[in-house]
Amino acid sequence: MSTQQIGRPPGEGRAFSASLGTIAAGAMLVLLGLLWVIETLDVAAINYGALLAVGLVVVGAALVAGARTGAHAGLIVLGLALTLALTIATAVSVPLHGHVGEQHFSVQAIEEVQPSYSITAGDLALDFHRIVFPAGDTNVEARVGAGNLTIQVPEDVAVLVRYHVGVGDATVFGHSESGFSLENERTTAGYERADHRLILDLNVGAGDLEVKQ
Amino acid sequence: MSGWTFHPTAIVIGLLFMVLGVAFLLDQLQAIELQARYIAPAWVIGLGLAIMAGSLRQRSRES
Numbered sequence: 001m002s003t004q005q006i007g008r009p010p011g012e013g014r015a016f017s018a019s020l021g022t023i024a025a026g027a028m029l030v031l032l033g034l035l036w037v038i039e040t041l042d043v044a045a046i047n048y049g050a051l052l053a054v055g056l057v058v059v060g061a062a063l064v065a066g067a068r069t070g071a072h073a074g075l076i077v078l079g080l081a082l083t084l085a086l087t088i089a090t091a092v093s094v095p096l097h098g099h100v101g102e103q104h105f106s107v108q109a110i111e112e113v114q115p116s117y118s119i120t121a122g123d124l125a126l127d128f129h130r131i132v133f134p135a136g137d138t139n140v141e142a143r144v145g146a147g148n149l150t151i152q153v154p155e156d157v158a159v160l161v162r163y164h165v166g167v168g169d170a171t172v173f174g175h176s177e178s179g180f181s182l183e184n185e186r187t188t189a190g191y192e193r194a195d196h197r198l199i200l201d202l203n204v205g206a207g208d209l210e211v212k213q
Numbered sequence: 214m215s216g217w218t219f220h221p222t223a224i225v226i227g228l229l230f231m232v233l234g235v236a237f238l239l240d241q242l243q244a245i246e247l248q249a250r251y252i253a254p255a256w257v258i259g260l261g262l263a264i265m266a267g268s269l270r271q272r273s274r275e276s
Binding site: 047049050052053054055056057058059060061062063064065066067068070071072075076079082083086087090 | 219220221222223224226227228229230231232233234235237238240241242247248252256
């Protein structure tokens with residue numbers, strides 16, 4: 001049995017084949033740029049992980065739809081790159097939502113403390129050292145996809161730090177560790193009996209974490 | 214018989230991308246908890262299917 005291609009002039013399918021991957025890659029870059037602008041303008045926070053996953057579905061659908069015009073090596077390479085990025089993000093628990101870039105919060109009053117801080121990539125610095133924390137537990141969560149997370153806490157509060165670092169370094173109250181999938185919790189002296197307690201849940205996908213008092 | 218030639222490798226890999234994409238999306242939306250140890254076997258299966266599909270197409274063209 002032989003297969004033959006009819007109904008198209010020679011080379012037409014190949015031209016379409018070559019352009020499909022380029023069009024898909026270009027469209028994704030345009031979409032990424034638009035979303036970046038939306039986030040820069042503080043219109044909405046983007047979940048880049050979900051965006052990459054949708055991109056992978058679109059690439060897969062384009063491959064199936066274009067299967068009769070070629071193998072589309074460019075699309076396969078694009079899909080492999082997306083899969084690799086998502087696999088790494090899943091393996092090291094990289095949170096891919098929030099801003100991109102440097103964020104520094106020098107908090108002056110307890111009312112300004114947010115329950116959650118999150119960036120996708122860059123450096124996040126939280127300076128709480130001027131805060132007088134109220135009696136009871138205050139919970140703060142901070143996530144960085146790729147980059148550094150630095151937190152300064154005041155002397156007069158007992159602190160529990162629960163952290164996960166996918167890959168990188170963690171230095172919490174002077175105790176340092178390096179490597180993959182670092183997961184630990186540390187407290188300041190007298191935490192169990194303290195009235196004023198700060199509980200930090202911290203997650204860094206790839207990068208360095210530092211908590212100092 | 215249709216006059217179109219299909220590339221089975223593209224179909225297999227495309228379907229695999231779609232399945233993985235949906236799985237990653239559900240993981241990102243915290244509907245499921247995907248673990249990397251499940252992704253590697255999926256790739257080995259997909260690679261095997263793609264190689265078989267490519268081989269079948271090659272045989273089809275030769276005969």
